[in-house]
Amino acid sequence: xxxxxxxxxxWQALVEGHYRNTTPTDLAGFKSSAxxxxxxxxxxxxxxxxxxxxxxxxLCRQLTPKEWAYLSAMRGKEIGEPHSVRFRGxxxxxxxxxxxFELCFIGDHIGLDGSxxxxxxxxxxxxxxxxxxxxxxxxYTIVDIPLMLGIASRYLPQVLTEDQFDKICFxxxxxxxxxxxxxxxxxxxxxxxxxxxxEVVLNYLExxxxxxxxxxxxxxxxxxxxxKLSPDAANxxxxxxxxxxxxxxxxxxxxxQSVEQQAKKFVxxxxxxxxxxxxxxxxxxxxxxxxxxxxxxx
Numbered sequence: 001x002x003x004x005x006x007x008x009x010x011w012q013a014l015v016e017g018h019y020r021n022t023t024p025t026d027l028a029g030f031k032s033s034a035x036x037x038x039x040x041x042x043x044x045x046x047x048x049x050x051x052x053x054x055x056x057x058x059l060c061r062q063l064t065p066k067e068w069a070y071l072s073a074m075r076g077k078e079i080g081e082p083h084s085v086r087f088r089g090x091x092x093x094x095x096x097x098x099x100x101f102e103l104c105f106i107g108d109h110i111g112l113d114g115s116x117x118x119x120x121x122x123x124x125x126x127x128x129x130x131x132x133x134x135x136x137x138x139x140y141t142i143v144d145i146p147l148m149l150g151i152a153s154r155y156l157p158q159v160l161t162e163d164q165f166d167k168i169c170f171x172x173x174x175x176x177x178x179x180x181x182x183x184x185x186x187x188x189x190x191x192x193x194x195x196x197x198x199e200v201v202l203n204y205l206e207x208x209x210x211x212x213x214x215x216x217x218x219x220x221x222x223x224x225x226x227x228k229l230s231p232d233a234a235n236x237x238x239x240x241x242x243x244x245x246x247x248x249x250x251x252x253x254x255x256x257q258s259v260e261q262q263a264k265k266f267v268x269x270x271x272x273x274x275x276x277x278x279x280x281x282x283x284x285x286x287x288x289x290x291x292x293x294x295x296x297x298x
Contacts, residue, residue, distance in 0.1 A: 006084045009174065027080050031095070039148075056093065097125045117188065118188070119141075141168075143171045149172055153205050156248075183212070184212045186214045188216050213297050217293055219270070247265060
């Protein structure tokens with residue numbers, strides 16, 4: 001019997017605090033709301049929004065033909081009213097771009113057509129949206145807390161075809177042990193292991209080692225604290241964030257050498273088991289301190 005994951009202290013505080021009054025009742029505006037600022041964006045002020053839109057434009061100008069084709073295949077990108085730009089006639093937001101970058105990195109190391117995929121902590125489903133829109137995935141299992149599953153189960157049918165959506169299985173944490181008899185070609189985790197208790201992350205990695213053939217992760221390389229943005233060092237949310245995950249070293253996220261040095265620890269920390277090897281790792285653009293790695297068993 002595999003372990004039964006529980007809601008970590010950081011997310012318990014968010015569910016009982018921030019999300020108590022910010023959980024959207026429909027999809028209108030949720031991508032640019034206080035709700036989504038906690039799971040995918042930092043809350044942008046007026047100038048911050050301008051910088052964000054400029055970042056999106058600059059990333060669009062750098063897209064390869066393959067990346068642009070993947071992006072164009074994702075329908076419904078305007079749903080949720082994200083902070084977005086118009087580029088080559090397409091609505092483009094940062095979430096869609098990151099999903100395309102993730103798809104390209106993963107696709108360089110595994111044939112995705114016909115694969116069985118499990119994603120741990122999928123948020124509202126941006127990566128699932130990209131993969132199912134571009135590849136003939138056999139099945140896509142999403143494991144998450146009920147709050148996130150509720151959003152994803154309403155968002156994904158809006159942006160996928162009926163046949164694509166029918167390939168998705170939503171698994172709440174309490175039902176995770178039921179996957180003990182399953183095997184997956186690929187496990188994905190993006191920016192959520194850093195928010196979990198260390199023991200929970202290690203248990204998930206053990207599950208990956210025994211139930212999956214490949215593993216892709218993109219997460220922060222460490223922790224940071226900007227005193228100008230968060231002057232209260234005793235803030236409960238800050239302390240919970242700094243205590244979560246398996247990489248808790250404080251780093252200078254705007255020092256490239258510091259990030260790359262920490263990335264060596266990242267690659268080792270997220271290797272599921274001794275008989276797994278890292279096939280590739282790289283900077284997780286566009287955020288300075290994110291790293292990504294693809295592991296294969298054997």
